[in-house]
Amino acid sequence: MQALDLLLNRVSVGRLLEPAPDAAQRELMFRAALRAPDHGQLRPWRFLTVEGEARTRLGELFAQALLAGNPEAKPEALDKARAMPLRAPLLVVAIARLGEHPKVPQEEQVLSAGCAAHGLLLAAQALGFGAIWRTGELTHNPRVRDGLGLSASERIVGFLYLGSFEGERRTPPALQPADFVSAWS
Numbered sequence: 297m298q299a300l301d302l303l304l305n306r307v308s309v310g311r312l313l314e315p316a317p318d319a320a321q322r323e324l325m326f327r328a329a330l331r332a333p334d335h336g337q338l339r340p341w342r343f344l345t346v347e348g349e350a351r352t353r354l355g356e357l358f359a360q361a362l363l364a365g366n367p368e369a370k371p372e373a374l375d376k377a378r379a380m381p382l383r384a385p386l387l388v389v390a391i392a393r394l395g396e397h398p399k400v401p402q403e404e405q406v407l408s409a410g411c412a413a414h415g416l417l418l419a420a421q422a423l424g425f426g427a428i429w430r431t432g433e434l435t436h437n438p439r440v441r442d443g444l445g446l447s448a449s450e451r452i453v454g455f456l457y458l459g460s461f462e463g464e465r466r467t468p469p470a471l472q473p474a475d476f477v478s479a480w481s
Contacts, residue, residue, distance in 0.1 A: 302422050307468045309426030312459030316347060316386035321423050328419035332411035336397055340405035341412040341453075344389040344444060351381040361439040377434075384428075384457035388416060389444060392451045409453045416456060426461035429454045 317325060326343065334340070346354050355378035362369050362377045381387055392409035394402045413429060420427040434440050435452040446452070 302418055305465075305468060306418060306421055307466055308428040309461045309465065310383070310428050310457075312384035312426050312428070312457055312461060314385045314460065316384070316459050317420065317423060317425055321425075324423065325416050325419040328422075329412040329416040332408055332415050334408050335404055336400040338395065338397065338400060338405060338408070340393045340395065341409040342391045342393055342450075343416075344391065346381060346387040346389065347385060351387065352378075354381040354387070355379060357440060357443040358434055361434060361437045361443070364439050365437070380434075381455075384459040386458040388413075388456040388458060390416070390453040390456055391446060392453050393447075394449045394451065406451065406453065413453050413456060420458050425458055426465070427456060427458045429456055431455070 322345075329341070329343070330339075332341070358377040358380055359374045362374060366373075390409060390413035392406045394405050396402075397405075417427045417429060431454050435454060441450070441452060444452070
């Protein structure tokens with residue numbers, strides 16, 4: 297796949313099936329992620345992979361986090377939280393590792409980690425896989441962060457769901473640059 301074609305046609309794919317990328321494909325995807333813009337060469341990112349039975353454990357962590365925040369949570373909401381990680385054969389938790397730096401503010405470090413996550417998504421699509429970047433309140437939940445073993449200086453940038461997809465990839469909507477770009481005068 298040509299780079300410009302990939303960039304112009306990247307889409308999120310929400311329905312993901314087996315197989316997930318294999319070890320060699322993952323290696324390429326993570327190599328692409330590591331090429332993200334990185335002021336100060338801080339490498340302010342890391343990733344956790346979640347697959348197989350670990351997806352069920354992550355779902356239970358999601359349900360417990362929901363219940364801790366809302367003891368009145370309905371069983372359907374807890375079941376939905378438990379099922380979230382089962383929507384793809386592989387999840388990658390993209391994490392920003394934030395540090396104090398005189399020239400690189402933490403906001404910039406989070407952006408760099410986000411670029412790394414985007415690089416991983418692009419690489420997945422280039423390899424023929426589907427992917428979707430999901431966030432939501434669980435990304436900011438302290439119980440989820442603790443359950444995943446994050447330090448106090450780390451933040452979840454997103455949950456990247458990866459796998460194969462059925463049928464044809466959808467065509468992204470046509471957006472016009474003129475609607476988003478203007479000259480400053």
